[in-house]
Amino acid sequence: MAALSNAKRKSRQQSRLSCKKVKLQYASLDGLPWKSVSRPVETGLDGDDGILELEEVDDVEIVYEETDGGRVVKFNVLEVPDNINKPSSADGKAAAGEGSHLAPAFSFDSATLLPKWHTFNLHPHLLQVLHKQTFTSPTPIQSQALPFAFSGRDIVGVAETGSGKTLAYGLPILHHILAQPRPATQKRKLQALILAPTRELALQVSDHLNAFSRIVDTTVKEEHGEVNLSNVKSKGRAPASSTQDAQGLPLVSIAVLVGGMSAQKQRRLLDRGIDVLIATPGRLWDIIEEDELLVQQVRNMRFLVLDEADRMIEAGHFAEMDNILRLTVRQSKEDEIEPEATAQEDGQGMSREDRLQTFVFSATLSKDLQRNLKRRSRPKVGRTGKSKPSSTLDDLLLRLDFRDPEPEVIDISPEGGVVSTLQESKIECLSADKDTYLYYFLLRYPGRSLVFLSAIDGIRRLTPLMELLNLKVFPLHSQLEQRQRLKNLDRFKTIPNAILLATDIAARGLDIPAVDHVIHYQIPRSADNFIHRNGRTARAMRQGFSLLMCAPDERRVVRALLSSLGRHDSDIPELPMELTLLDNLKGRIHLARQIDSQQHKVKKQNHERNWLKETAEAMEIEIDSDIMSGPEDENKPSKYQRKRVGTKTATLKAELEEMLSRPLLARGVSARYITSGSRPIADDIVSGNVHQTMLGLKQTDAGSDVIVAKKKRLTVNKKENQEVGEWAGLGS
Numbered sequence: 001m002a003a004l005s006n007a008k009r010k011s012r013q014q015s016r017l018s019c020k021k022v023k024l025q026y027a028s029l030d031g032l033p034w035k036s037v038s039r040p041v042e043t044g045l046d047g048d049d050g051i052l053e054l055e056e057v058d059d060v061e062i063v064y065e066e067t068d069g070g071r072v073v074k075f076n077v078l079e080v081p082d083n084i085n086k087p088s089s090a091d092g093k094a095a096a097g098e099g100s101h102l103a104p105a106f107s108f109d110s111a112t113l114l115p116k117w118h119t120f121n122l123h124p125h126l127l128q129v130l131h132k133q134t135f136t137s138p139t140p141i142q143s144q145a146l147p148f149a150f151s152g153r154d155i156v157g158v159a160e161t162g163s164g165k166t167l168a169y170g171l172p173i174l175h176h177i178l179a180q181p182r183p184a185t186q187k188r189k190l191q192a193l194i195l196a197p198t199r200e201l202a203l204q205v206s207d208h209l210n211a212f213s214r215i216v217d218t219t220v221k222e223e224h225g226e227v228n229l230s231n232v233k234s235k236g237r238a239p240a241s242s243t244q245d246a247q248g249l250p251l252v253s254i255a256v257l258v259g260g261m262s263a264q265k266q267r268r269l270l271d272r273g274i275d276v277l278i279a280t281p282g283r284l285w286d287i288i289e290e291d292e293l294l295v296q297q298v299r300n301m302r303f304l305v306l307d308e309a310d311r312m313i314e315a316g317h318f319a320e321m322d323n324i325l326r327l328t329v330r331q332s333k334e335d336e337i338e339p340e341a342t343a344q345e346d347g348q349g350m351s352r353e354d355r356l357q358t359f360v361f362s363a364t365l366s367k368d369l370q371r372n373l374k375r376r377s378r379p380k381v382g383r384t385g386k387s388k389p390s391s392t393l394d395d396l397l398l399r400l401d402f403r404d405p406e407p408e409v410i411d412i413s414p415e416g417g418v419v420s421t422l423q424e425s426k427i428e429c430l431s432a433d434k435d436t437y438l439y440y441f442l443l444r445y446p447g448r449s450l451v452f453l454s455a456i457d458g459i460r461r462l463t464p465l466m467e468l469l470n471l472k473v474f475p476l477h478s479q480l481e482q483r484q485r486l487k488n489l490d491r492f493k494t495i496p497n498a499i500l501l502a503t504d505i506a507a508r509g510l511d512i513p514a515v516d517h518v519i520h521y522q523i524p525r526s527a528d529n530f531i532h533r534n535g536r537t538a539r540a541m542r543q544g545f546s547l548l549m550c551a552p553d554e555r556r557v558v559r560a561l562l563s564s565l566g567r568h569d570s571d572i573p574e575l576p577m578e579l580t581l582l583d584n585l586k587g588r589i590h591l592a593r594q595i596d597s598q599q600h601k602v603k604k605q606n607h608e609r610n611w612l613k614e615t616a617e618a619m620e621i622e623i624d625s626d627i628m629s630g631p632e633d634e635n636k637p638s639k640y641q642r643k644r645v646g647t648k649t650a651t652l653k654a655e656l657e658e659m660l661s662r663p664l665l666a667r668g669v670s671a672r673y674i675t676s677g678s679r680p681i682a683d684d685i686v687s688g689n690v691h692q693t694m695l696g697l698k699q700t701d702a703g704s705d706v707i708v709a710k711k712k713r714l715t716v717n718k719k720e721n722q723e724v725g726e727w728a729g730l731g732s
């Protein structure tokens with residue numbers, strides 16, 4: 001969305017117009033030098049107004065010209081003398097891609113402040129951001145990938161979900177860009193293309209890298225007092241002169257191209273010149289088809305990244321991906337790297353510093369595919385770059401034209417795909433009871449929970465139900481508008497104990513801080529999806545919990561899924577439950593369903609009435625008031641019937657409210673006599689360790705409960721075995 005500057009700015013601008021001369025004239029708004037307006041971080045992608053992005057334009061004069069065809073509007077871009085046009089740092093919201101980022105040198109003493117990053121000789125600016133973000137040491141995938149990336153190698157990286165893969169490829173790219181000496185006036189040239197399978201993931205990668213592209217406040221509080229990072233001796237690898245921008249402009253300009261946002265605006269961003277482009281293949285191909293300049297830039301760029309490479313195929317991007325990858329393939333046979341090509345030079349006589357580097361990252365790439373990706377297994381690409389299209393991941397990835405004779409494969413994914421900080425568990429129940437069990441879990445273990453369903457219908461059914469039960473639920477699926485998707489995601493991120501009901505569009509890559517629980521309400525379609533869904537929790541070495549809800553008819557699929565990961569279904573322990581509470585919860589769910597169905601009826605009736613009214617208005621027909629208010633037709637509800645439905649709904653709602661206000665009592669607990677009964681709760685109340693809604697249960701986390709239950713079971717089994725042994729002994 002575009003907007004002119006605010007009123008205050010306008011009046012200031014007007015007073016300056018007289019000092020300016022016309023530089024260029026445009027007949028449409030599109031050609032104008034629009035600049036992004038940065039939005040406060042706390043509004044996230046959402047913004048109260050639902051606006052995704054804002055742009056403004058300065059120093060433009062609107063003129064009207066009388067022509068034969070009538071009055072036309074034109075826009076004069078004004079040239080402003082230097083001393084007038086300097087924005088104050090307070091409103092220095094210039095666009096990405098605007099030059100002028102030469103500024104004072106700065107440095108960073110990584111040996112002292114970030115010793116674990118020191119060996120990588122990262123650009124001082126990146127070190128500053130790492131320090132600011134308290135990323136004190138690289139994650140294992142970062143430690144392993146960075147040296148290869150810096151020595152110009154192509155990389156296939158496979159590491160568990162949430163292990164920091166974005167920076168494993170992002171830091172080398174940003175370092176390269178920051179280290180280039182660049183005149184302030186030079187338009188930026190595309191250096192890197194990052195392809196991501198979904199819009200959310202693309203936007204997230206952009207957020208992540210953007211945090212590294214802006215100047216940070218260089219005065220950081222240290223344990224031993226304040227340290228001004230600008231004044232410490234440089235230990236970084238790069239020339240420290242080309243990076244600082246006194247006006248807060250991004251040092252690296254990053255643009256995102258995704259569907260659901262204005263293509264026109266995205267084109268304008270590209271025209272301004274960008275360093276890094278993050279895109280979903282569909283939208284990128286739409287734009288690239290009409291933009292020869294972008295084609296050239298993609299052909300000549302320095303880095304290509306496929307993030308969540310395997311998901312691109314699932315997301316139905318095969319054709320577009322194929323087309324885009326063709327642009328990065330060397331065209332002539334002579335250009336093919338022969339195995340004996342030296343390590344320092346490729347077939348085009350390009351040094352490692354200039355040629356395309358390719359990074360393929362995912363949490364799930366089969367071992368076979370990793371092996372095949374090595375140079376020798378790849379088919380030669382012909383002069384036309386065309387070969388018979390296929391539709392498998394292997395085929396697509398095998399078309400990548402790695403310049404490296406043997407790309408480095410780094411696979412540090414855990415056995416069976418289970419992250420060490422993840423505690424898994426399962427509930428076996430009938431499909432019809434899943435709502436009750438889910439409700440139990442959400443009440444028993446409040447936290448940020450991501451519930452995966454396989455179909456949108458299920459989400460549409462569950463959302464109002466959970467809302468009626470006073471839970472903070474938000475849906476996320478492909479049939480929601482992009483703006484709504486981002487809004488819901490943002491609410492999920494910011495509201496404590498929020499619940500996201502999502503399809504697998506949320507399964508990959510999304511880095512939502514502190515997701516406590518992932519719940520597989522329905523079984524994932526593939527083992528990879530299972531790993532990626534689980535990967536939304538237990539990220540960056542935090543603890544996480546996953547719950548698999550398995551109906552009898554799903555057991556076979558679960559077994560097959562786990563066995564493809566080299567696991568057994570008995571590996572996943574059952575969640576211990578206070579079964580006596582379930583009846584009460586069932587009652588609540590039953591009532592909520594009744595209310596929902598009544599509300600649905602009313603909505604449907606209103607919809608029909610409105611439809612009738614609107615159609616009649618459109619046809620300029622008057623409808624008889626009898627038709628609008630009463631029924632001769634028995635299918636149409638009368639005013640009386642509607643009222644009756646309304647009253648019934650209100651009664652049911654009151655009943656539910658009353659039910660929700662009553663505490664849930666675990667077996668043996670008396671709310672009246674807290675010191676008696678088989679489960680006195682007085683001590684827990686005094687110690688403050690009492691569950692808020694389920695009296696008699698302690699406030700614990702799901703992971704600890706599963707571990708305790710597992711230990712108990714082991715002890716019981718041991719005892720039973722002993723008894724059997726003794727019994728056998730007596731018998732013999």
Ligand SMILES: Nc1ncnc2c1ncn2[C@@H]1O[C@H](COP(=O)(O)OP(=O)(O)OP(=O)(O)O)[C@@H](O)[C@H]1O
Pocket residue numbers: 134135136137138139142159160161162163164165166167362363508509510511535536539540
């Ligand atoms: N060196 C580090 N130290 C601490 N936290 C880090 C470090 N590197 C990255 N992170 C944080 O870890 C989280 C996960 O990173 P990232 O999204 O890159 O993981 P990923 O491996 O791409 O996960 P997925 O496979 O699910 O996409 C992010 O919040 C990121 O900010």
